[in-house]
Amino acid sequence: MSYKNAKNILPPKLLEELQNYVQGETIYIPQKEDMRAQWGRKSGTREVISFRNKEIFQKYNEGLTIEELTELFCLSHESIRKIIYKLKI
Template identity: 55%
Template sequence: MVYRNGKEILPAELLSELQKYVQGEAIYIPKQEPRRAGWGELSGARDSIRSRNREIWSMYREGVSVADLVQRFHLSEDSIKKIIQQFPKQSNCLSK
């Protein structure tokens, strides 16, 4: 994190107002964003996992066994079963 001197970047009136609350201390001013990005949204990991899970569900529906899915996707049997169980409850997952 880079620290900058408030005298160099803030208008005098704003600096004076801030000094009523904080003097000689470092403060963090967060970025102005409507919301923080959720896990995996920026890296694409979320979409990648969603796609993988749709593929697992599709293969299972076509008759591929859980044991074969475990071998193919290198996931535990419990993980495969959880993925399979989530789709009937969330039909909108197939359209994403």
């Protein structure tokens, strides 16, 4: 994250108003919610994990044990259990 001098980017009236609240400090201005992408959306990771989790649940319903799924998907017993219980609901 790079820092910008407010004097160089804000209108003078807005800068004066901000100075009523904070002076000489660093503040963070978050992006608008609609501008922020959710985790994994841009890279496609979210969809890949969702597909994998559905596959785990399907194989569990077909009779594979949690131990077999841990070996097949290289995940911990706890991770497999959480995925199954989350999708059961």
